[in-house]
Amino acid sequence: MKVLVVTRSGKELIKGGLQLNDSATVADLQEAIHKRTRKYYPSRQRLTLPVQPGSKERPTVLHYQKSLSEYTKGSTSELTVVFKDLGPQVKYSTLFFFEYLGPLLLYPIFYYFPVYKYFGYKEERVIHPVQTYALYYWCFHYFKRIMETFFVHRFSHATSPISNVFRNCAYYWSFGAFIAYFVNHPLYTPVSDLQMKIGFGFGIVCQVANFYCHLLLRNLRSPSGNGGYQIPRGFLFNIVTCANYTTEIYQWLGFNIATQTVAGYVFMVVAAGIMTNWALGKHRRLKKLFDGKEGRPKYPRRWVILPPFL
Amino acid sequence: MAGILSLVRRIYLSFYNWIVFFGWFQVFYLAVKTLKESGHEHVYDAVEKPLLLAQTAAILEILHGLVGLVRSPVSATLPQISSRLYVMWGILWSFPELRSHILVSSLVISWSVTEIIRYSFFGTKEAFGSAPSWLLWLRYSTFLLLYPSGITSEVGLIYSALPYITESGKYSLRMPNKWNFSFDYYYAGLVALGIYVPGNPHMYGYMLGQRKKALSKSKKE
Numbered sequence: 001m002k003v004l005v006v007t008r009s010g011k012e013l014i015k016g017g018l019q020l021n022d023s024a025t026v027a028d029l030q031e032a033i034h035k036r037t038r039k040y041y042p043s044r045q046r047l048t049l050p051v052q053p054g055s056k057e058r059p060t061v062l063h064y065q066k067s068l069s070e071y072t073k074g075s076t077s078e079l080t081v082v083f084k085d086l087g088p089q090v091k092y093s094t095l096f097f098f099e100y101l102g103p104l105l106l107y108p109i110f111y112y113f114p115v116y117k118y119f120g121y122k123e124e125r126v127i128h129p130v131q132t133y134a135l136y137y138w139c140f141h142y143f144k145r146i147m148e149t150f151f152v153h154r155f156s157h158a159t160s161p162i163s164n165v166f167r168n169c170a171y172y173w174s175f176g177a178f179i180a181y182f183v184n185h186p187l188y189t190p191v192s193d194l195q196m197k198i199g200f201g202f203g204i205v206c207q208v209a210n211f212y213c214h215l216l217l218r219n220l221r222s223p224s225g226n227g228g229y230q231i232p233r234g235f236l237f238n239i240v241t242c243a244n245y246t247t248e249i250y251q252w253l254g255f256n257i258a259t260q261t262v263a264g265y266v267f268m269v270v271a272a273g274i275m276t277n278w279a280l281g282k283h284r285r286l287k288k289l290f291d292g293k294e295g296r297p298k299y300p301r302r303w304v305i306l307p308p309f310l
Numbered sequence: 311m312a313g314i315l316s317l318v319r320r321i322y323l324s325f326y327n328w329i330v331f332f333g334w335f336q337v338f339y340l341a342v343k344t345l346k347e348s349g350h351e352h353v354y355d356a357v358e359k360p361l362l363l364a365q366t367a368a369i370l371e372i373l374h375g376l377v378g379l380v381r382s383p384v385s386a387t388l389p390q391i392s393s394r395l396y397v398m399w400g401i402l403w404s405f406p407e408l409r410s411h412i413l414v415s416s417l418v419i420s421w422s423v424t425e426i427i428r429y430s431f432f433g434t435k436e437a438f439g440s441a442p443s444w445l446l447w448l449r450y451s452t453f454l455l456l457y458p459s460g461i462t463s464e465v466g467l468i469y470s471a472l473p474y475i476t477e478s479g480k481y482s483l484r485m486p487n488k489w490n491f492s493f494d495y496y497y498a499g500l501v502a503l504g505i506y507v508p509g510n511p512h513m514y515g516y517m518l519g520q521r522k523k524a525l526s527k528s529k530k531e
Contacts, residue, residue: 259490260489
């Protein structure tokens with residue numbers, strides 16, 4: 001079949017269009033576009049079906065695994081697709097690695113090196129036990145995240161625009177330095193021994209729970225990496241859709257109970273806000289996908305992210 | 311129903327714009343009068359009350375944008391109003407040592423002329439449906455001079471305030487404390503100065519774009 005590839009302004013991206021097998025998939029089309037345009041590798045391409053001008057409908061995005069004939073509505077042997085360049089892309093694992101590396105390396109700098117003299121403080125300082133445990137806890141957390149990125153998480157096929165590397169690293173690295181500055185400060189005031197133990201103890205339990213959640217999520221997807229969504233089940237997922245975010249937030253709560261800094265709490269609130277946004281999207285997507293019609297299971301009644309609030 | 315709501319909106323906005331216009335007119339009048347009669351050292355004291363009122367009232371404009379009463383995006387109004395409130399309350403009102411500075415006069419004149427034009431423009435539009443082309447021209451052209459003069463005054467005053475900020479320790483929180491938090495208003499001032507560096511080309515560029523849009527639209531009509 002013949003495929004015409006146009007840009008959103010209507011111009012033909014590939015003069016004369018492309019010739020593909022009738023049985024070709026969207027992935028084949030993306031390969032063909034890449035061959036002709038060199039610059040636009042498949043993960044940079046966003047292909048949609050044209051919408052009527054003035055229509056408020058969201059355009060249908062072509063899914064890379066589907067066959068092209070699914071989009072031609074059967075009758076025609078010619079298909080027009082609209083192309084959008086998503087810009088240079090990076091793998092999610094690359095993005096995560098760099099955003100987590102910052103906190104992992106920056107925090108110990110405030111603990112081990114005499115940085116506070118540059119802020120005008122005397123060099124001598126007493127290191128409280130809680131500050132040492134906080135260092136271990138924090139570094140373990142980000143080490144765990146990096147390990148999960150490479151060995152546990154199964155990402156959907158998607159990549160991320162390279163601009164997100166700068167945005168995400170700014171977020172993680174800035175907050176990392178912000179918290180590290182206060183917890184390792186020469187004038188840091190520790191909480192009681194009991195409060196510290198409760199905080200770190202609770203935090204560790206939540207980190208273990210969080211790891212288990214990640215294992216459960218991993219098993220929902222097959223190793224061939226074709227993404228897709230299933231109803232999560234087991235452990236805390238039976239009561240809350242995004243149990244992985246729940247345990248992550250509570251794990252930060254544990255850290256903050258033990259270290260008690262405004263900076264730590266601010267970070268936790270911001271992170272909870274970001275995760276809540278994602279959780280709402282995921283919860284809605286799952287409810288829409290699993291609507292109970294046409295033999296599909298119905299998504300069960302569950303909390304979104306933070307029982308008993310949401 | 312929609313017709314009545316739209317009318318209420320128009321009446322409210324007309325009142326709002328003309329009342330604040332009057333406040334800024336007072337500021338301008340008192341500033342010029344004081345400059346002529348007593349000198350720049352006394353300008354702040356003369357304009358303080360209407361200035362604080364008229365500028366603080368602008369917080370309502372953020373609300374107007376948020377609820378959709380006006381079209382201006384919150385992303386443009388919020389930084390503008392924040393910087394005004396910071397300079398006015400956070401610098402001038404908080405540090406009386408600055409009030410006799412000559413930049414106070416240039417600040418107050420720049421702000422008041424801009425606002426007189428802006429509020430009368432919107433007030434006329436809401437009350438009468440449209441504004442005369444000379445007012446449109448003024449609203450989208452005087453910023454070309456008044457933005458730089460206003461910003462120079464703002465930056466100059468923040469910079470002049472720095473030694474007084476350090477000396478007074480105002481608005482700063484020191485460690486040690488139970489919540490392991492500190493805030494240094496001096497560094498916050500440096501950050502504010504830093505924000506002016508990319509912030510102002512951005513705002514100026516935004517206004518230039520608005521000017522192009524507004525003046526070309528009126529040519530077509």
